[in-house]
Amino acid sequence: EIVMTQFPATLSVSPGERATLSCRASQSVSRNLAWYQQKPGQAPSLLIYGASTRATGIPARFSGSGSGTEFTLTISSLQSEDFAVYYCQHYNNGWTFGQGTKVEIK
Amino acid sequence: EVQLVESGGGLVHPGGSLRLSCAASGFTFSFYEMNWVRQAPGKGLEWVSYTSSSGGTIYYADSVKGRFTLSRDNAKNSLYLQMGSLRAEDTAVYYCARAGTDWFFDLWGRGTLVTVSS
Numbered sequence: 001e002i003v004m005t006q007f008p009a010t011l012s013v014s015p016g017e018r019a020t021l022s023c024r025a026s027q028s029v030s031r032n033l034a035w036y037q038q039k040p041g042q043a044p045s046l047l048i049y050g051a052s053t054r055a056t057g058i059p060a061r062f063s064g065s066g067s068g069t070e071f072t073l074t075i076s077s078l079q080s081e082d083f084a085v086y087y088c089q090h091y092n093n094g095w096t097f098g099q100g101t102k103v104e105i106k
Numbered sequence: 107e108v109q110l111v112e113s114g115g116g117l118v119h120p121g122g123s124l125r126l127s128c129a130a131s132g133f134t135f136s137f138y139e140m141n142w143v144r145q146a147p148g149k150g151l152e153w154v155s156y157t158s159s160s161g162g163t164i165y166y167a168d169s170v171k172g173r174f175t176l177s178r179d180n181a182k183n184s185l186y187l188q189m190g191s192l193r194a195e196d197t198a199v200y201y202c203a204r205a206g207t208d209w210f211f212d213l214w215g216r217g218t219l220v221t222v223s224s
Contacts, residue, residue: 032210043201044211
């Protein structure tokens with residue numbers, strides 16, 4: 001089983017600042033990597049797939065990069081609605097989620 | 107409206123059974139592969155099970171293999187998860203999730219809570 005590791009576990013950021021979230025796979029997943037956002041009491045929602053393609057309706061301030069085993073989600077200028085938990089997921093012949101990064105208000 | 111709506115959760119004793127349902131609407135259900143994903147209270151996401159669009163191919167996580175059975179009824183636009191031999195560690199919100207053009211999950215339901223406790 002491919003293990004997905006996210007870091008940091010918690011990221012404290014001020015509104016308007018840039019946030020960089022990392023995700024590492026225990027073996028190559030090519031670009032079969034998605035990012036999800038989950039707000040309290042809500043279901044997850046798709047942000048990014050294919051490591052870097054924004055899902056429908058996702059603002060341009062969200063960007064993804066990476067391939068193989070190292071991936072990054074960047075939020076260029078945090079808005080109030082972006083404070084949430086973010087999960088990476090590989091879908092390379094199976095599915096595993098990372099443990100999540102909580103982006104909180106500094 | 108394109109949506110997934112789960113139902114069937116509740117409180118069940120250890121060793122008991124429960125059947126979850128997921129009703130799809132607003133899209134051609136029979137075209138899509140589907141999944142169940144769960145989230146224990148205060149924890150992260152765990153993939154549980156997958157079905158191909160026809161139901162002919164089904165996969166399970168090791169943690170539920172032999173205890174859970176996934177099925178679908180394309181005529182009723184519905185996905186099911188029959189859960190048996192339930193354990194305390196199965197306590198979670200269970201989400202159904204649609205697989206997009208690749209195997210990522212592009213549509214999620216709101217979830218249904220399953221609590222396993224005596």
